[in-house]
Amino acid sequence: MAEDLNGQAARYLEIEAKLLVEDLGPIAGRLAALGAIQRKPRVLERNVRYDDAAGSLIPAGIVLRLRQDSQIRLTYKERPAEVLAGPLVAQRFEAEVTLDDFETMALILGRLGYHPVMAYEKYRTTYELGEVEIVLDEMPYGLFVEIEGRPEPIEAAIEALGLSGCQRFRESYAQLFDRVRARLGLTFTDLTFANFAGISVPPEAFAPSED
Numbered sequence: 365m366a367e368d369l370n371g372q373a374a375r376y377l378e379i380e381a382k383l384l385v386e387d388l389g390p391i392a393g394r395l396a397a398l399g400a401i402q403r404k405p406r407v408l409e410r411n412v413r414y415d416d417a418a419g420s421l422i423p424a425g426i427v428l429r430l431r432q433d434s435q436i437r438l439t440y441k442e443r444p445a446e447v448l449a450g451p452l453v454a455q456r457f458e459a460e461v462t463l464d465d466f467e468t469m470a471l472i473l474g475r476l477g478y479h480p481v482m483a484y485e486k487y488r489t490t491y492e493l494g495e496v497e498i499v500l501d502e503m504p505y506g507l508f509v510e511i512e513g514r515p516e517p518i519e520a521a522i523e524a525l526g527l528s529g530c531q532r533f534r535e536s537y538a539q540l541f542d543r544v545r546a547r548l549g550l551t552f553t554d555l556t557f558a559n560f561a562g563i564s565v566p567p568e569a570f571a572p573s574e575d
Contacts, residue, residue, distance in 0.1 A: 378441070378458040380512040381522065383530040384567060388489075388500045388507050394525050395491050395498065403497070404490035409433040411485070412470070413538060414478040427536065428478065430470060433488070436463040444534060453515055454534040482538060484555035496521045503537060504560035505544050506570070531567060544569045 385391060414428045415421045421428055425443025430436075442457040463469050470480075487502035496513035498521060509527060511518045522528055533540060541555045547569040552559045 376457055376459050377455065378512065379453060379455045379515060379518070380510050381453050381518050382533045382535075383509045383511075383522070383527050384533070384570060385507050385509055385527065385530055388502065388509075391500060391509060391525055391527070392489070395493060398493060398524060400491040400493040400498065402489065403492050404434065404488070406487055406489040407433045409486045409488055411483065412480050413482045413484070414473055415481045417477050417479070422481065427538075428473075430466065430473065432466045436466045436469070437461065438463060438469060453518060482541075482553060482555065484537065484541070485557055486537070493521055493524075498525075501537075504555055504557045505541065505563075505565040506567075508537075531570065533570070540570050543572065546573070 410432045412430045413422075414430070427439065427441035429439045429441075431439065437460050439458065439460045444454045444456045485504060489500045491498045491500070495517040496511050499510045499512075501508040501510060509525070509530075511521050513521075522530075535543075537555065544550065544565055545552075548563070548565070550559075550563075
């Protein structure tokens with residue numbers, strides 16, 4: 365099995381590009397025209413992110429997340445690697461396990477000393493196009509496309525979908541939420557559709573601070 369630069373098995377390596385878009389409809393049309401296969405229909409995701417009692421995970425760039433959509437999964441992610449697949453492609457260690465009881469896993473995490481720090485929602489539709497997985501994400505603060513695979517097929521998919529001019533990010537949705545909160549002066553801590561009802565988020569709200 366191939367190994368990454370840290371010696372971790374390639375099956376635990378996540379390489380993806382995240383793009384902010386104006387409209388997902390035309391992109392879904394292009395995917396159909398390119399012969400993409402819809403692997404999962406549009407579904408609402410419920411996510412809860414956890415930290416330890418010392419609050420050490422988030423500052424270290426570690427994600428411990430419990431997710432429920434058509435399945436229930438516990439995910440662990442590390443900070444994106446310094447050696448990247450490309451300047452605007454995130455590469456990080458990720459391990460995930462499928463569960464069958466969201467509430468019981470939440471109870472176990474709590475008994476182990478972990479506590480929820482953020483809840484967030486999204487609607488996600490999942491496609492496969494050649495060597496990459498493409499997801500269309502409806503976030504409470506905007507519309508995004510994530511493309512996961514090897515660097516070269518990622519770039520080829522971006523070109524084929526006409527997304528080369530879109531704003532791209534290495535940051536997670538939670539990190540982008542922190543930027544939006546700071547730019548717009550928002551005080552709530554959960555990234556939910558209810559919290560963003562009636563709030564317009566301009567593209568520049570996702571840009572990094574110049575400080």
